[in-house]
Amino acid sequence: MGSMILAALRKTNNIRLKNKMVISIVAVVFIPVLLVGLILTASYRQNVLDQATQQTMNNVDKIKKHITDILRMPIEISNKLQVDDRLSNLVNARYETTFDLVTAYWDFRYFRDSVQLYKEIDNVRFYTDPPLPISNWDFLSADAFVKNSNWYREALDKSSSFIGWHYIKDETKENRAYLSLVRRIDFPLYRSHGVLVINLDQDELNGILSQEPFDTMIIDEKGSIVAAKQPQWVGRNIESMDFAKDLSDRRAGVYDFNYEGKPSKIVVEEVVPPFSRNGLKVISVFTIDSIVSDANRVSRLGFTIIAASLSIAIVLIYFTSSFLSRRLLLLNKVLNKVAMGNLNVKSDVDGNDEIGTLSRQFNHMLASIRSLMEEVSESHRQKNLLELRQRDIKLKMMASQMNPHFLFNALESIRMKAFAKGDAEISNVVHLLGKLMRRSIEIGDRKITLREELDIARCYLELQQFRFDDERLTYELHLDHSAMSVEIPPLIVQPLVENAVVHGLEDVEEGGIVIIGTRVESDRVVITVEDNGCGIPEGKWREIEHSFQDMEDADEHRIGLRNVHQRLILTYGEGFGLKLDCPPGSGTRLSFSIPLGGKLHV
Secondary structure (H helix, E strand, O other), rough: OOOHHHHHHHHHHHOHHHHHHHHHHHHHHHHHHHHHHHHHHHHHHHHHHHHHHHHHHHHHHHHHHHHHHHHHHHHHHHHHHHOOOOHHHHHHOOOOOHHHHHHHHOOOOHHHHHHHHOOOOEEEEEEEOOOOOOOOOOEOOOHHHHHOOOOOOHHHHEEEEEEEEEEEEHHHHEEEEEEEEEEEEOOHHHHHHHEEEEEEEHHHHHHHOOOOOOOOEEEEEOEEEEOOOOOHHHHOOHOOHHHHHHHOOOOOEEEEEEEEEEEEEEEEEEEEOOOOOOEEEEEEEEEHHHHHHHHHHHHHHHHHHHHHHHHHHHHHHHHHHHHHHHHHHHHHHHHHHOOOOOOOOOOOOOOOHHHHHHHHHHHHHHHHHHHHHHHHHHHHHHHHHHHHHHHHHHHHHHHHHOOOOHHHHHHHHHHHHHHOOOOOOHHHHHHHHHHHHHHHHHHOOOOEEEEHHHHHHHHHHHHHHHHHHHHOOOEEEEEOOHHHOEEEEOOOOHHHHHHHHHHHOOOOOOOOOEEEEEEEEEEEEEEEEHHHHHHOHHHHHHHHHOOOOOOOOOOOOHHEEEEEEEEHHHHHHHOOOOEEEEEOOOEEEEEEEOOOOOOOOO
């Protein structure tokens, strides 16, 4: 963290003084004021939003109480009818004539009186089972549609005698839908029953919500909107409304939603009347922007004032900084001339303050530089004379060197004479030696194919066979020909082969074998060189492996292996270095791998 701060401070050195003063004003004044404004605005905005949410929750709670009061009356009516002997006698009596039944209908006025006495009640009807001979608007026989409806079957469920609240159509009211109390009425004495349906007045329900400040609705358990501040929503299912399609399964609480594409909050409250198997939900929604618009307006006004103040401050500080930096600009002009190569200038900025002192020190520095340049020029002239003499010596040394092609041509002449005299072995050895020398000299820094590298190693092994004999040294090549065209750095395998012959088979009198193997494993080519010598003691083996990383180790045996290891790592990266395997008494195995595509690490 400290280094990052220092790096940031160093970057400020590249900013002009005038700009630094302007930035300082912005950093010291504007940013703190802006932060305070943002914090206060956010706090005020959140406070307004919280108050609106709490007010909405209070309103919803009041609506819940009003709904409970409205639902209380149909519940009381249903409770009275549950034990009303007049209803029981009317439904279960046996009438001799139709006139007697009509007279009984006319005498039973409880349904009509309830509608007239209680404004919450819009209609009361009773479905008889078994059906009566004739029906009127109060007592009905359930047709097939009614019998198959969920609310009717649910009311007849013997496992429950609770009240159900459903948004259903009333065939006596031109099939208009109402929020209705549905309850089974049992007549134990006659072992019969019926279904009571009490419609609630739609205007009363909508009137509860008409004065609400936000969009508010009441839904039943199936998501049907039974009342709403906006009457056109009544009868729709909440699943068809994008902003509230997931609300039917929500428990009571406050939720965040998008209402008409705007961030909003929705308050949900559950209403479960007494003796009921299901209930209703009150939902109120308001957009956040409508609540915090005043807070946003105040914040915009504050930011406008801050921006205007900052603009004035920037103009003032600009002119002030220009006045203060004028002498620095004069000194800067002199510095620019020096930067262009003119060292014969002089700063005329006077004064005893820091800038005047800097001007005098600058003039003194220029005098010192001119003196030093004269000394450097003399030193450079002498250095050029020395380099000319060294080039002359090198040319003379190169002229005395033998041309490598002369050596190749001489070796070829020796091979041809040996071949002409019938000494094929000498001829072949000379050919191999010339080929090995030519390859070693011509390779340079370019990469070669694995086939060319193995050809160099084979030449070396055949020359060593000539030095010793076939009884002491033989070699085997186990090659995967699919990898022969992979490019590798030159002279990687040959030093390993040389190590196996010179050190691995050093104490072997006969039967020495060097095996070179290549194989493709996944995305790599694995190359191994092993011998059947006496191996390396474990302590020595670990020491050699450690020396791969030690650049100061001057051991001749280790330098070759270390160079191969370092070249592999520099070319292909960590994980592609040389690996040494020396089972006790079982010879030595050196191996390494390269990417199948021969791609470089760097």
